[in-house]
Amino acid sequence: MARMPARGVLGIVVVTTMLRLILAAMLGSGNDEAYYALYLDHLDWSYFDHPPMVALVALFGETIGGGQRSLFTLRLGFVLLFAGSTLLIARLASRVYGESAAAPAALALNASWFFGAAVGTFVLPDGPLLFFWLLTIDRLITALDTDPRRWLVPWLGVGLAWGGAMLCKYHAVFLPVGFLAVCLVEPTARRVLKTPGPYLATAVGLLLFSPVIVWNARNEWASFVFQGARASGPLTIDPAALFGAMVAQVFYLLPWMAAALMLVAARIIRHPSPDPDRRRWDRLFLGLALVPFFFFMAVSAIRPVLPHWGLIGVSALMPPLGAAWADRLAQQPRIMRRRLAFIALAPIILTTLALAHVNTGWLQGGGSERITLLPPEADPSRDLFGWDQIADELRRRGLLNRPDTFVFTGHWHVSGQLAHAIGPNTPVLCYHEGDARGFSGWSRPDDWVGQDGILVAIDDRSTEPQCFDRWFERIEPIASFDIVRGGVPIRPVRLFRCVRQTRPFRFDAPPGR
Numbered sequence: 467m468a469r470m471p472a473r474g475v476l477g478i479v480v481v482t483t484m485l486r487l488i489l490a491a492m493l494g495s496g497n498d499e500a501y502y503a504l505y506l507d508h509l510d511w512s513y514f515d516h517p518p519m520v521a522l523v524a525l526f527g528e529t530i531g532g533g534q535r536s537l538f539t540l541r542l543g544f545v546l547l548f549a550g551s552t553l554l555i556a557r558l559a560s561r562v563y564g565e566s567a568a569a570p571a572a573l574a575l576n577a578s579w580f581f582g583a584a585v586g587t588f589v590l591p592d593g594p595l596l597f598f599w600l601l602t603i604d605r606l607i608t609a610l611d612t613d614p615r616r617w618l619v620p621w622l623g624v625g626l627a628w629g630g631a632m633l634c635k636y637h638a639v640f641l642p643v644g645f646l647a648v649c650l651v652e653p654t655a656r657r658v659l660k661t662p663g664p665y666l667a668t669a670v671g672l673l674l675f676s677p678v679i680v681w682n683a684r685n686e687w688a689s690f691v692f693q694g695a696r697a698s699g700p701l702t703i704d705p706a707a708l709f710g711a712m713v714a715q716v717f718y719l720l721p722w723m724a725a726a727l728m729l730v731a732a733r734i735i736r737h738p739s740p741d742p743d744r745r746r747w748d749r750l751f752l753g754l755a756l757v758p759f760f761f762f763m764a765v766s767a768i769r770p771v772l773p774h775w776g777l778i779g780v781s782a783l784m785p786p787l788g789a790a791w792a793d794r795l796a797q798q799p800r801i802m803r804r805r806l807a808f809i810a811l812a813p814i815i816l817t818t819l820a821l822a823h824v825n826t827g828w829l830q831g832g833g834s835e836r837i838t839l840l841p842p843e844a845d846p847s848r849d850l851f852g853w854d855q856i857a858d859e860l861r862r863r864g865l866l867n868r869p870d871t872f873v874f875t876g877h878w879h880v881s882g883q884l885a886h887a888i889g890p891n892t893p894v895l896c897y898h899e900g901d902a903r904g905f906s907g908w909s910r911p912d913d914w915v916g917q918d919g920i921l922v923a924i925d926d927r928s929t930e931p932q933c934f935d936r937w938f939e940r941i942e943p944i945a946s947f948d949i950v951r952g953g954v955p956i957r958p959v960r961l962f963r964c965v966r967q968t969r970p971f972r973f974d975a976p977p978g979r
Contacts, residue, residue, distance in 0.1 A: 474569035475556040482576045483549045485814065486587045490541040493821055494850040499589040501882030503540055504904065507890065512681035514688055514904040519598075519634040520591040523547060537886075544593040548586035551593075552576060554600040555784050561607065562747045563789035570795070570806070571788025574726075577809045578784075580718040580777055583817050591635040592774065596781055598631035602641055603754060603782060607747065610654070614661050621663030622670060629674025636693055637778050640758040642668065644779070648753035652746050685907065703767050711766035714773035719780070720813060727780060730787045731755065754782040824850045827952035842956040849879070852949035853887040856922060856959055859947060865961070866892045870917045874964075876933070878903040880924050895919075897934060902973045911970030919964035920944075924957060931962045937971055938964040 495503070505513055505521035506528065512518055523543040531539030552572045559571035576582040585592045605627045609620035631638035645664075649656040658664060682690050716724040734748045762776030794802045823829045824847045829840040842848065860866050860873070866888060873888065874895040875881045885894035895914065896905035919938065923930040931941045942963045948955035 497879035500886035511677040559785035559788040566792040567789040570791035595634035602627040617663040625667035625670025629671035632675040644754040644757040857887040906973035921962040
């Protein structure tokens with residue numbers, strides 16, 4: 467058979483969903499996941515870091531999981547939502563490029579490591595954002611392809627979808643910005659600006675987003691200020707940082723997927739399709755992809771960025787990539803089937819190897835004469851392992867569930883992991899001046915005056931515990947031990963008893979004050 471039939475989409479969805487459920491059951495919590503899980507204990511209209519959708523999806527997974535709080539049930543909603551994202555990608559490819567493009571486009575989304583593994587499994591705002599991002603594009607295509615005199619219902623759908631995206635992550639602002647960029651080069655898109663449709667969609671989306679605005683107004687615009695500050699800074703260009711960000715994105719997608727997406731983008735720019743319909747949809751996908759990508763590439767030259775920030779737009783290139791693969795399948799079926807088999811299997815193999823390392827540390831070897839391929843201090847997988855060992859040590863020493871005692875750390879992600887491992891019966895705080903994230907609003911500083919704190923110091927940071935001594939009468943060492951994986955120590959831990967807090971900790975103070 468020279469092409470992948472559309473019915474193959476269902477097979478891709480079923481197989482990849484089962485694989486993600488296995489991954490969700492076997493992998494420890496990431497730093498962000500453990501922290502976002504705390505959103506469910508503090509349900510609100512919005513949060514310090516993000517709008518509320520990540521909490522709603524996690525709550526949905528917990529609900530359909532029988533109301534039991536576990537990492538698997540929290541991830542369940544995100545796994546199911548990614549199945550919906552795969553169906554949306556296939557629908558976009560099918561309606562624009564034909565049925566033969568649907569399954570290749572679905573495969574492309576799942577074979578891009580960041581989307582297929584992280585976004586499709588973990589408790590992250592990127593999962594809901596991807597779904598509503600694609601839904602907005604789908605509704606936008608419908609609106610652009612509808613008789614302008616019947617604008618009301620299609621553009622209402624655009625607004626509802628975009629409002630859903632805005633409730634996921636502030637990155638959704640790039641959807642209207644990207645559309646305006648498309649209007650500069652595509653006359654058929656530009657003409658709709660003379661109709662009420664786009665303005666209705668904007669109003670509806672902002673109406674759905676209004677609870678987040680109200681929450682920010684009541685909290686000194688904390689979330690807007692925090693996220694805005696991450697993309698601003700002195701105009702000092704750092705080419706090395708820009709190059710590093712590009713390399714990281716290639717790794718996140720996998721090099722062959724990054725190359726395929728870049729070639730598709732280059733083809734749309736350099737060799738526009740002679741078919742006017744295909745050309746305008748190519749331009750729409752390209753504009754929605756490039757605006758967030760290049761924005762964060764520019765930011766990376768002056769400020770540190772996380773590699774995935776600009777990748778949400780790349781999802782818009784999956785339908786044209788699916789069309790390109792479908793064309794190649796028709797021309798070279800045997801060669802292309804082999805390539806697609808590699809593209810499909812490679813991320814599964816890589817994820818399996820990574821999962822095995824997280825749980826066993828096989829890259830670090832074992833025994834007295836071990837061969838270390840990845841030194842523990844350079845191993846990011848440490849963050850996914852060993853938090854239960856800290857919780858067990860705290861329990862063994864009788865440090866949990868004590869009256870007038872709380873656990874705290876100096877870093878929000880460590881506090882999130884410990885809170886997830888310890889459970890709800892012992893309060894866990896983050897004492898970091900200027901960056902305690904949501905911990906700064908989940909309790910009042912005065913609540914902890916007069917209580918004892920158990921400081922958990924991860925790694926050998928020279929500033930701990932001395933940086934906390936001005937808030938307590940005295941600080942006493944309790945114990946030191948290592949987190950051990952596969953018989954190999956991978957992370958030192960120190961415990962301290964901080965006796966009687968004497969004054970409130972000011973979360974919003976700049977460091978050192």
